Amino acid sequence: MxxxxxxxxxxxxxxxxxxxxxxxxxxxxxxxxxxxxxxxxxxxxxxxxxxxxxxxxxxxxxxxxxxxNTNLSKPVSSYSKEEGKGPVRLSTIDRGRQVAVNADRTIAQCRHHAIWEGVRATRGVCSGKWYYVAYMKDEGICRVGWSSRNAQLNLGTDFRGFGYGGTGMKSHGAKFDPYGEKYSIGDTICCMVEFIEHANINQAIVEISFLKNEEELGTAFSVPWTSLGVENLSLFPAAALKNAEIEINFLMESKNAESMGFRPMREATEADCKPSEDMRNLFTAREADEDGDVDMTPAKARExxxxxxxxxxxxxxxxxxxxxxxxxxxxxxxxxxxxxxxxxxxxxxxxxxxxxxxxxxxxxxxxxxxxxxxxxxxxxxxxxxxxxxxxxxxxxxxxxxxxxxxxxxxxxxxxxxxxxxxxxxxxxxxxxxxxxxxxxxxxxxxxxxxLKGKQSVPDQLHHTMVRLDADADISLLETVPDYLEWPLDQVHQEVLSKGKKRKKKSRC
CATH class of the missing domain: 3.40.50.300 (P-loop containing nucleotide triphosphate hydrolases)
Known part of the structure; x- marks a missing residue:
C-alpha cells in the first residue's frame, strides 16, 4: 500500500x-x-x-x-417482491454493479477504488424499534445505516438515506458531520432505528442511532417522518463500500440494543415493511396540501x-x-x-x-x-x-x-x-x-x-546550523571579551573557562 x-x-x-x-x-x-x-x-x-x-x-x-458520479450506483432500487418473501438478508438485486454478495448473502464486498457502491437488505421496517449488526472484515472504507427503497445506493448522499462512516462522520442529504468515533477492521457497528408515531403526522419522528462495539454513540439523526415522503416510509438496512468488505449477518445479536427495547431485524416480517392504511392516508393527505417538493431548487430540478x-x-x-x-x-x-x-x-x-x-x-x-x-x-x-x-x-x-x-x-x-x-x-x-x-x-x-507556529520566522529569513565540537574548536571564544558573563550551565561554563585559559596562554 x-x-x-x-x-x-x-x-x-x-x-x-x-x-x-x-x-x-x-x-x-x-x-x-x-x-x-x-x-x-x-x-x-x-x-x-x-x-x-x-x-x-x-x-x-x-x-x-x-x-x-454517485449515479454510477443504481439510484433507484431494483427491489424484487419474490426476494422479499424469504428471511431478511443482503439483496443480490438491490446493489451496485461493483458489489459482490456471497452465497449465504451475509457478506458484501466492493473492490472499486474510485467510487462508492452500495447494497440494501431484502426487507425494511416502518414502525417500532429495530436493529442489525455490521462487522468490519477489512480496512476498507464503508458507511452503514438505513435508507428507503428509492434512495441512492451511495448511502447518505440524498435525503432518503442515513449513514455512519468509518471516518467518524455521519451523512444525510450529502451533508457530512462529525459523529461518534472512527471504526475499522474488527469493529462491530449496531445500527438502530425507532419510529416515533404521533396523532399529528407532522410530529411523527424517525430516530437513528448507533453502537460501536456495544458502546452507545448517541442519536445521530432525528428527522420528521414526513420528510421521507409517502413512497419512502420503510427504511432498509443499507451499506456503502469503497474497496471494503463487510459482514451483515442478521443472526448477530446486540444485548445492549435489546436491553433498550430494539428488536433484531431477523424477526421482521413482510407486514413490518408495510405502513398501515391510516398512516399512508395521513401522508397522502399532507402531500396533497403541498405545492410540490419544498426542497426542490433549480439546481436539483436540472439534475x-x-x-x-x-x-x-x-x-x-x-x-x-x-x-x-x-x-x-x-x-x-x-x-x-x-x-x-x-x-x-x-x-x-x-x-x-x-x-x-x-x-x-x-x-x-x-x-x-x-x-x-x-x-x-x-x-x-x-x-x-x-x-x-x-x-x-x-x-x-x-x-x-x-x-x-x-x-x-x-x-x-x-x-x-x-x-x-x-x-x-x-x-x-x-x-x-x-x-x-x-x-x-x-x-x-x-x-x-x-506547521509554522505562533512565533514562526518569516519566510524571508533563512536558518543555518553549524555543528561544533565545543572541546576541540574554541575559535569563536577568542572574540569573547573577558568581562562578558554568560548564564551557562556547569558543562558549558567549564568549556568557556578552558577556552579563556587557552586564550591567556596564547597571549603569553
Whole structure:
C-alpha cells in the first residue's frame, strides 16, 4: 500500500501522482488530506513550497468526482417482491454493479477504488424499534445505516438515506458531520432505528442511532417522518463500500440494543415493511396540501432531469493569476486517470475570453478556480451560480482577510444556507486577528493544522546550523571579551573557562 493510499486517496489519482513523481506526501498533505476527505472544515498554516496546493486540490478532486458520479450506483432500487418473501438478508438485486454478495448473502464486498457502491437488505421496517449488526472484515472504507427503497445506493448522499462512516462522520442529504468515533477492521457497528408515531403526522419522528462495539454513540439523526415522503416510509438496512468488505449477518445479536427495547431485524416480517392504511392516508393527505417538493431548487430540478448544465461543487480563490493558474494545472494532472465522465474545471482570471468562460459555465462545471475580482464579477452578473458549492477554498487567506473581507463575505453569503459547505483556509499564519475573525464567520469547528507556529520566522529569513565540537574548536571564544558573563550551565561554563585559559596562554 502506497503512502497516499494510506491517506484514503483513490488509485486513479495515485497513478497521476506517480507521473508527477509524488511518491511521498509532505507533512501538510499528510495532515490535511484525511481531514478534508473526512468532511470537516480545516485551517492550515504552512510555508510556501510545502505542498499545500496539493493538500487541498487532491482531496477536492476526489470528493467532487465521487459526488458527481454517485449515479454510477443504481439510484433507484431494483427491489424484487419474490426476494422479499424469504428471511431478511443482503439483496443480490438491490446493489451496485461493483458489489459482490456471497452465497449465504451475509457478506458484501466492493473492490472499486474510485467510487462508492452500495447494497440494501431484502426487507425494511416502518414502525417500532429495530436493529442489525455490521462487522468490519477489512480496512476498507464503508458507511452503514438505513435508507428507503428509492434512495441512492451511495448511502447518505440524498435525503432518503442515513449513514455512519468509518471516518467518524455521519451523512444525510450529502451533508457530512462529525459523529461518534472512527471504526475499522474488527469493529462491530449496531445500527438502530425507532419510529416515533404521533396523532399529528407532522410530529411523527424517525430516530437513528448507533453502537460501536456495544458502546452507545448517541442519536445521530432525528428527522420528521414526513420528510421521507409517502413512497419512502420503510427504511432498509443499507451499506456503502469503497474497496471494503463487510459482514451483515442478521443472526448477530446486540444485548445492549435489546436491553433498550430494539428488536433484531431477523424477526421482521413482510407486514413490518408495510405502513398501515391510516398512516399512508395521513401522508397522502399532507402531500396533497403541498405545492410540490419544498426542497426542490433549480439546481436539483436540472439534475433530476439529467441536464448537463450543473453548477460547480468547488470554488477555489487565489490572490494572483499565477497562483490560480498553478491550481488549475494541478487539478488537470490529478484528473488524468479518472474514469469517464471526467471532471470539468475552469480557470477564471482577468484577461480571459469572456465568451468562452460563459459557454463553459453554461454547459456545466465541477470545479472553478480563479482570482477574487473575476469570480465576484461573474457572480454579480448571474453568469456563475454558487447554488451547489460544497467546497469554499481560500488560498493565502491572510491576504484576503486583510484587504478583501467584503468580497469574501459576498461570495460566502451567495451559497445557500442549506448546503453543508467545507470551508478550507490556507494561510501564512493562523494567529492574526484578521484570520481568526474570518474563520469565526465562515467556518464551523475547524481543525487547525499549524506547521509554522505562533512565533514562526518569516519566510524571508533563512536558518543555518553549524555543528561544533565545543572541546576541540574554541575559535569563536577568542572574540569573547573577558568581562562578558554568560548564564551557562556547569558543562558549558567549564568549556568557556578552558577556552579563556587557552586564550591567556596564547597571549603569553
Amino acid at each position: 502506497s503512502a497516499f493510499e494510506e491517506l484514503g486517496v483513490m488509485q486513479e489519482i495515485i497513478s497521476a501522482l506517480d507521473d508527477m513523481e509524488w511518491h511521498l506526501p509532505t507533512p501538510v498533505q499528510t495532515e490535511a488530506i484525511p481531514l478534508i476527505l473526512g468532511g470537516g472544515d480545516v485551517s492550515v498554516a504552512a510555508a510556501t513550497g510545502s505542498g499545500k496546493t496539493g493538500a487541498f486540490c487532491l482531496p477536492i478532486v476526489q470528493v467532487v468526482y465521487e459526488t458527481r 433530476k432531469k439529467g441536464e448537463k448544465g450543473k453548477a460547480p461543487l468547488a470554488l477555489i480563490l487565489e490572490p494572483a493569476r499565477e497562483l490560480a493558474a498553478q491550481v488549475n494545472e494541478e487539478l488537470t494532472k490529478f484528473n488524468k486517470y479518472l474514469p469517464p465522465p471526467s471532471l470539468r474545471q475552469l480557470l477564471l482570471i482577468g484577461g480571459g475570453n469572456p465568451k468562452a468562460q460563459k459557454a463553459s459555465l453554461k454547459s456545466g462545471l465541477d470545479i472553478v478556480a480563479g482570482t477574487l475580482g473575476s469570480i465576484v464579477r461573474l457572480v454579480k452578473t448571474g453568469v456563475l451560480s454558487l447554488d451547489a458549492i460544497r467546497f469554499f477554498v481560500l488560498d493565502e487567506a491572510d491576504t484576503f482577510a486583510e484587504d478583501n473581507m467584503r468580497d469574501i463575505m459576498f461570495l460566502y453569503q451567495k451559497i445557500p444556507s442549506r448546503n453543508r459547505v467545507q470551508t478550507l483556509l490556507f494561510s501564512a499564519t493562523l494567529h492574526s486577528p484578521e484570520i481568526k475573525g474570518l474563520a469565526e464567520k465562515i467556518q464551523s469547528f475547524p481543525t487547525w493544522i499549524d
